[in-house]
Amino acid sequence: MNNKIINIGILTVSDRASQGIYEDISGKEILKVLDEYLTSKWNAVTAIIPDSYEDIKFKLMQMTDKEDCCLVFTTGGTGPAARDITPEATEVVCGRMLPGFGELMRYESLKYVPTAILSRQTAGIRNQSLIVNLPGKPKSIRECMQAVFPAIPYCIDLIGGPYLECNTDNISVFRPK
């Protein structure tokens, strides 16, 4: 239906994972969930970087502008601690923000942990790409992706990106008529 290669960015933001102190289980979980959801042929563009404002900004711009990712998921750096800076770096590269993503992900995570309100995760549009901040923990990543993914293919249609086809056994995607 659509022959363009679909590139999706997976950006792990973590001082320790970027130094190899521990394995990037978060990025791997995003990849696994996307493999379950997507039937379109897609290509993962991955990177692991420290909690640095400049590095996150640079990588988000590179993934969207140069590496043609219509969709980028970040993981990590959304908490209240001094080093957490992913939402600020996301906001500065986006032309418009989508507050509903953060609201729904926090609402969803609140079903499991009251500390969900500490997450500052957000989402926004950069030109023809959607950037979504996910939490750091694999379990929360899956919960949040399940909550927001149903709206993502239509969002990418609206901003002029490729048509994502999904496995309806695993995720129920919605496109208004």
Next chain:
Amino acid sequence: MNNKIINIGILTVSDRASQGIYEDISGKEILKVLDEYLTSKWNAVTAIIPDSYEDIKFKLMQMTDKEDCCLVFTTGGTGPAARDITPEATEVVCGRMLPGFGELMRYESLKYVPTAILSRQTAGIRNQSLIVNLPGKPKSIRECMQAVFPAIPYCIDLIGGPYLECNTDNISVFRPK
């Protein structure tokens, strides 16, 4: 109880409706819902304009500052697409934002469609006027108005606007004692 004429703005933001390509069914739905809700005598101040930042800004300022609207509803232009610019134009003319309106409208719309999180609709105060972004689809307009209207008359009281009286058979309005 209050003899001041109550002016309410209905601002349809749509490239196509403003060119007459299709009928403004959204503005008509807002008018219809307000007629069901209000028992106060009121006057609709309407306009249909394209998705242009400058035009929306200008019209919002005109409706609130010159045409004495204590309340303005916009419809359209709140999605993620490149032309959608209503929330930005709303924010720039408002002195203070009311994030609770957008949160509740998205939460309400989520009961019907998962793409509700793509809406960036917001609300804010400009001097003595309340501006509320509504979605574009008549069905969603009605759902959102039903969700937020109970708080609107009290909000207008607080900002020094006229006293809105409502038909309690159609909408349950709340004013704390």
Next chain:
Amino acid sequence: MNNKIINIGILTVSDRASQGIYEDISGKEILKVLDEYLTSKWNAVTAIIPDSYEDIKFKLMQMTDKEDCCLVFTTGGTGPAARDITPEATEVVCGRMLPGFGELMRYESLKYVPTAILSRQTAGIRNQSLIVNLPGKPKSIRECMQAVFPAIPYCIDLIGGPYLECNTDNISVFRPK
């Protein structure tokens, strides 16, 4: 477990309470709830000031920077009226905002009153201190504290503040492992 004195600020923002026109029942309610929740030894740093942007800013900086409060609760000034300015003064002194607090407090208050969406209350981090806006009414203060407090001790851990110990009969606090 921790011998550092825990200072908590309670900042009542109200033109009338600051002039002695009425009693500060809001500040007292915060104090009462904290006494029920905390088993750590703590010290209340209180102040009652008018709805003035400069005064609120100054007091928030004083409580966090000079008086070593790891946590400050404000009450009052979060509505849509012209004098309400507490959220703006909070935002300007904070390095990072925590939108989940305002979302959850409004969501909680909505269970009781539809006018909850008029509250613009927020929360944010200033260096190693958490600042949380609470509503003005004692009943709403209690409801909001009950909703957000479970996440507060862990938040203060994350930003490098003292370890708050709580009475689990009165509040169920959560710290992820």
